[in-house]
Amino acid sequence: MNELALNGGTPVRSNPYPSWPSGDDREIDAVADVIRSGDWGGYPEPGRYGGRFETSFAEYQGAKHGILMSNGTITMEVALKALGIGWGDEVIIPALTFAATAYAPIAAGALPVIVDVTPDTWCIDPDLVEAAITPKTKAIMPVHLGHHMADMDRIMAIATNHGLAVVEDCAHAHGQQWQGTGAGCIGDFGSFSHQSSKILTSGEGGSLLTSDDDLAQRAHSLIDCGRAKDADEKQYTFGANYRLGELHAALLVVAMERFPAQQAQRAESGKLFEELVAQVSGVRTMPVDPRVTRWSFYNYILAIDPEAFAGRTNEIVCAALEAEGIPAEVQYPSMNHYELFQPSLSRLPVCVEFAARLDPQTMSFPVAEAAGQRESVYFMENVFRDGTKGIEDAVEAVAKVQRHAAELPQG
Numbered sequence: 001m002n003e004l005a006l007n008g009g010t011p012v013r014s015n016p017y018p019s020w021p022s023g024d025d026r027e028i029d030a031v032a033d034v035i036r037s038g039d040w041g042g043y044p045e046p047g048r049y050g051g052r053f054e055t056s057f058a059e060y061q062g063a064k065h066g067i068l069m070s071n072g073t074i075t076m077e078v079a080l081k082a083l084g085i086g087w088g089d090e091v092i093i094p095a096l097t098f099a100a101t102a103y104a105p106i107a108a109g110a111l112p113v114i115v116d117v118t119p120d121t122w123c124i125d126p127d128l129v130e131a132a133i134t135p136k137t138k139a140i141m142p143v144h145l146g147h148h149m150a151d152m153d154r155i156m157a158i159a160t161n162h163g164l165a166v167v168e169d170c171a172h173a174h175g176q177q178w179q180g181t182g183a184g185c186i187g188d189f190g191s192f193s194h195q196s197s198k199i200l201t202s203g204e205g206g207s208l209l210t211s212d213d214d215l216a217q218r219a220h221s222l223i224d225c226g227r228a229k230d231a232d233e234k235q236y237t238f239g240a241n242y243r244l245g246e247l248h249a250a251l252l253v254v255a256m257e258r259f260p261a262q263q264a265q266r267a268e269s270g271k272l273f274e275e276l277v278a279q280v281s282g283v284r285t286m287p288v289d290p291r292v293t294r295w296s297f298y299n300y301i302l303a304i305d306p307e308a309f310a311g312r313t314n315e316i317v318c319a320a321l322e323a324e325g326i327p328a329e330v331q332y333p334s335m336n337h338y339e340l341f342q343p344s345l346s347r348l349p350v351c352v353e354f355a356a357r358l359d360p361q362t363m364s365f366p367v368a369e370a371a372g373q374r375e376s377v378y379f380m381e382n383v384f385r386d387g388t389k390g391i392e393d394a395v396e397a398v399a400k401v402q403r404h405a406a407e408l409p410q411g
């Protein structure tokens with residue numbers, strides 16, 4: 001008899017988890033207000049709703065300034081440009097992240113130098129950061145991945161010792177705090193995405209946070225076609241239009257009001273999930289670092305032991321969980337498997353300087369490769385917004401798929 005839903009059996013869960021993004025009359029009223037006002041765009045920058053969101057989000061995370069723009073990729077490009085980083089410079093990034101983290105230094109004209117992640121958080125390994133520093137290194141871009149934060153004590157100590165800037169990629173970390181300081185407020189800049197799947201969203205959008213007045217001014221200028229933002233209106237930058245429109249900003253103002261309660265709910269459910277799923281054989285939980293003092297996450301990441309799942313890939317295990325009604329994804333391959341770095345698809349290797357450092361044949365990231373190719377299962381945020389039953393279903397599905405793994409297709 002076929003037990004697994006992927007093979008035609010009955011799924012653990014037949015009713016879907018709460019959808020995301022979600023909204024009601026509050027979002028509709030805010031957007032209607034923008035439409036009636038006639039001020040739909042993001043110019044003058046920041047707009048009325050844009051400015052309101054910048055202030056409230058920066059306050060929530062603990063930064064002096066927020067700079068709202070059109071996505072969480074150009075945020076990092078703008079941060080690097082505002083820091084004066086570009087051609088000939090190197091920026092150290094982790095091997096396990098979304099392509100945007102590598103794209104940003106390239107877009108700023110710099111070389112992303114990729115290092116492996118730690119086995120217990122899958123965030124950037126500080127020892128490898130230190131080993132990768134050269135006279136050309138100008139910045140470190142840690143990514144707070146899934147439910148984790150990178151070891152910001154070590155990263156900041158290394159950055160201070162070597163005079164490097166730090167841009168935190170917080171696309172997954174809205175709300176997190178490290179030893180009482182908000183994610184994105186520890187380094188020079190924090191970069192956040194407000195794309196649809198993210199936990200503080202308007203469909204598309206991105207924020208930079210900083211407490212440095214000059215950096216904030218430069219970032220505002222860079223996203224507003226280079227317009228001067230200083231008191232004398234003299235300091236132009238070589239900027240472009242990366243502004244976010246007011247329709248999106250209005251959605252963010254409401255999203256921010258809803259955010260603290262949603263965050264607390266996910267964190268509570270996350271703890272329960274961690275406790276229960278740890279009892280399933282063949283899975284490894286990676287408890288969050290105790291220095292994370294306010295826990296907030298985008299995805300909860302679990303590592304499977306492929307042997308305990310009859311040698312099946314994490315890809316097949318995720319497909320089986322999806323069929324059981326549990327939203328789960330593999331997410332990121334190790335950076336050397338990204339198409340961006342495949343010579344047949346990218347012109348990057350044509351550039352002599354980039355070629356040696358970005359040759360996928362010579363890159364080796366054992367921890368990220370094991371995670372991305374075999375072990376990673378990311379549980380989506382909505383699993384953690386349906387109370388105890390939502391968590392019990394997810395745990396039951398993991399246990400069921402593990403028990404019946406030998407029935408899964410090879411792949």
Ligand SMILES: Cc1ncc(COP(=O)(O)O)c(C=O)c1O
Nearest residue numbers: 071072073098100171193194195
């Ligand atoms: C780690 C990470 N960084 C950056 C981004 C880019 O954000 P956006 O899609 O808003 O450009 C994402 C989005 O998926 C991400 O996951």
